[in-house]
Amino acid sequence: MPTAxxxxxxxxxxxxxxxxxxxxxxHVLPLILADSMYLDDVWRxxxxxxxxxxxxxxxxxxxxxxLSFAGGAIxxxxxxxxxxxxxxAYALARLAIHYFGQPRPTDLLVVLPLWYSPFFLxxxxxxxxxxxxxxxxxxxxxxVSLDPRRLFAGTVLIACGxxxxxxxxxxxxxxxxxxxVRGLLRGDPLARLGKVVTLRVVQMLLGALVYLLVAMPWMSxxxxxxxxxxxxxxxxxxxxxxxxxxxxxxLLTPGNLVxxxxxxxxxxxxxxxxxxxxxxxxxxxxxxVRGGGLLLAVLVLVVMxxxxxxxxxxxxxxxxxxxxxxxxxVLLLYLARRGLGDRAPDRALILCLPLLSMLALAYAHGxxxxxxxxxxxxxxxxxxxxxxxxxxxxxxxxxxxLERNQADGWLPAAAGAQARAPLLKFIxxxxxxxxxxxMARVGIGQFYINSTANQSPAPTWRADDLLARGGTPVVDNxxxxxxxxxxxxxVVTKPQPKPxxxx
Numbered sequence: 218m219p220t221a222x223x224x225x226x227x228x229x230x231x232x233x234x235x236x237x238x239x240x241x242x243x244h245v246l247p248l249i250l251a252d253s254m255y256l257d258d259v260w261r262x263x264x265x266x267x268x269x270x271x272x273x274x275x276x277x278x279x280x281x282x283x284l285s286f287a288g289g290a291i292x293x294x295x296x297x298x299x300x301x302x303x304x305x306a307y308a309l310a311r312l313a314i315h316y317f318g319q320p321r322p323t324d325l326l327v328v329l330p331l332w333y334s335p336f337f338l339x340x341x342x343x344x345x346x347x348x349x350x351x352x353x354x355x356x357x358x359x360x361v362s363l364d365p366r367r368l369f370a371g372t373v374l375i376a377c378g379x380x381x382x383x384x385x386x387x388x389x390x391x392x393x394x395x396x397x398v399r400g401l402l403r404g405d406p407l408a409r410l411g412k413v414v415t416l417r418v419v420q421m422l423l424g425a426l427v428y429l430l431v432a433m434p435w436m437s438x439x440x441x442x443x444x445x446x447x448x449x450x451x452x453x454x455x456x457x458x459x460x461x462x463x464x465x466x467x468l469l470t471p472g473n474l475v476x477x478x479x480x481x482x483x484x485x486x487x488x489x490x491x492x493x494x495x496x497x498x499x500x501x502x503x504x505x506v507r508g509g510g511l512l513l514a515v516l517v518l519v520v521m522x523x524x525x526x527x528x529x530x531x532x533x534x535x536x537x538x539x540x541x542x543x544x545x546x547v548l549l550l551y552l553a554r555r556g557l558g559d560r561a562p563d564r565a566l567i568l569c570l571p572l573l574s575m576l577a578l579a580y581a582h583g584x585x586x587x588x589x590x591x592x593x594x595x596x597x598x599x600x601x602x603x604x605x606x607x608x609x610x611x612x613x614x615x616x617x618x619l620e621r622n623q624a625d626g627w628l629p630a631a632a633g634a635q636a637r638a639p640l641l642k643f644i645x646x647x648x649x650x651x652x653x654x655x656m657a658r659v660g661i662g663q664f665y666i667n668s669t670a671n672q673s674p675a676p677t678w679r680a681d682d683l684l685a686r687g688g689t690p691v692v693d694n695x696x697x698x699x700x701x702x703x704x705x706x707x708v709v710t711k712p713q714p715k716p717x718x719x720x
Contacts, residue, residue: 224322225563227319227320228320228325230310230314234303234307236310236322237310237325237329240325240332241302241305241306241309243576244333245295245341247579247583248338248342248347248586251586251587251590252295253586253587253589254292255343255344255586258345259652261290261292261345262344262345265287265290267289272437273383273433273435273436274380274382275431276377277380280352280381281297281349284296284297284300290345295344297344297348298341301349305351308358308359309328309358310325312331313325313327315361315362316328316399321562323554323568326554326568327550330547330550330575331354331388331547332351333543333575333576334546335468335536335575335644336542336644338579338582339535339645339646340537340540342645350537352381353378353380353382354378354385356378356381356385357374357388358392359374360374360378360389360420361393368419371420372420372423373427376424376425376427376431379424379425379428384525384540385540386524388521388540388541388544390421390524391518392544393414394518394548395544395547395551397414401495401511402492402495402507402555403491439531442529443529444528445530454527457532458522461539464539464643465522465542467639467640470637470640476570476574480549480550480553480571483552483557484549487551487553487556488552492504515548519545521541521544522545523538536644550568550571554568578638578640578641581634585628588628591630592628592630594658596650596696597655597659600659601660603692604616607691610691612704613663613704614704615705616664616665616706616708617665618656618710619708620650621710621712625648626647626648627713628647650697650713695711697709697711
């Protein structure tokens, strides 16, 4: 009989929910403390509008319109995130019950990577989109935790997940692959497994159909255009997969290679342990058949790292689209949990180590967001002071902020952290010195932004074209130059040489 310490006894559903909620709150704490607007958050907060319907994310639009009680998208951070935490925690608890029946606290560690995944940090960094993506993730987890025969409930949950964020479909497919692996390792009859897989596919297709019927009329053409089916298709898909795997490889640093190797060995031990049971129960032919099924399920799971993004012409290779990788982590921890055995459940506490590394990354990312927030504020103040202190710029009707070239993640305060953990730079993904809409935060509202709130015409030249025209800038320093042409002002940022700080 398995023996466990009192703290590791089987949990009730409510206890599992509360523990998951505590774990999620601990993970998002650095993001809440940083209170840093991320990319699209800046213009959305300034205009109090969103454009999610064109992106096919109707539920995100309705979420923020409903919470603001104003029909727009007022920035209410961190309220939406705090409201999404209990829903996501409930979904994770249900998944743990689906896997373990009566999960122990150490069993909950297996499902936490769905939220703790390092790439999901970028999703959560968005003050507007993050909570909606979290709700979409929860919907997909709940769809998998339900009995596959509940077609209607599963269909609705999948459609809701897609309505919040389409990439969450990768998580649904990935978790279905994990269920297939679990069934194969348990020795479930192949006919039963085939029926379950069929029901899951039907659920997914019905959910996608319902979603498309509702969302497609408002979606932009960019979001609907698929890759052309021609001779170049396989090469393009492989290139995209290669890009995704290069980003995943950023996880491996000298500090966590031993941790990754240990987790892989435990997962291999779990496979070996269950494989021996299959051999005893079904013989060598059964082992070979189920081994082929395992390989197929794992292959689909790995492809779901990028998943649905591989099929669309508009390919986004940011960390936020790699939600499917969380399922790879869940499978590794599940197999490692199997490798540790059931006789001493407390040994599974060792699975805290990979989760601790993910939690540490979240806090490091929070520190970087705070440093970036301070740098943006300082540069905005520099530009605002220069505009106000030069009378020649008073006649500028509008200003344009032009990047001479990308800043390559310029953040001197985080140079050391990003050198030691390159994944932090990929998650932060800021290749600019400043965004024009950030100038409103220092009281300069004449900067053109790409929204209906500002009707200024777009500039007819780029930064390099402007420099080629010649002319003497009104302001010229190491960070930017300010030009005045007619009644238009142009702030041209400069590339920042490396190293950004002294060694």
